[in-house]
Amino acid sequence: MAKFHVTRSGKTEPCGATVRACPLGGANHFGSLEEAVAYSLSPTFAKREVYTRVQSEARRMAENAAGRKLAADNVWIESSSSGVQGEYQVRYTVPKEEGFHIAQLPLFLDRDEFEDWESVKEERN
Incomplete structure (x- = not known):
């Protein structure tokens, strides 16, 4: 078949x-x-496509800032404290280092993109 x-x-x-x-x-x-x-054509596929795109962009930004490849589990996004709507910080950890780092450039997402990213992330956890 x-x-x-x-x-x-x-x-x-x-x-x-x-x-x-x-x-x-x-x-x-x-x-x-x-x-x-x-x-x-389903909303599930659309959400996963947004998740993949956002996660790939965040990982690319983190790897550029770190100057090395990073595992996907070591990269995440959080709301920025700048107060600018739609601005998110890309945060990452580097193996064998304490704490986390923040990529210099912010990631901009609209509310729907962030909600789709967050819902797929929660499904995977």
Whole structure:
């Protein structure tokens, strides 16, 4: 039976992985094209797409500030204390160092983006 997956960009296509596991993971695989399309149009997929984009941007900012690669678990965002609406701080920890660091540049998100990011983060914890 053919499996279909939803790519990170939201496209539905047949999964061609036969020898190894699909690099997209198992969660985005479906038994029919119709199921895959329905998922790609769902609010759940949209929230996960926002989470992935925001987390990738935050990680990139943290790695630039740290000057090294960081594990995804070592990067998070929090509301900024500047009082500017939509401004968030990217915080990160560096292995074998105490405390956390704050990336110099703020991350700007609208309220919906932050709420989507936060809800997916809570699902994963």
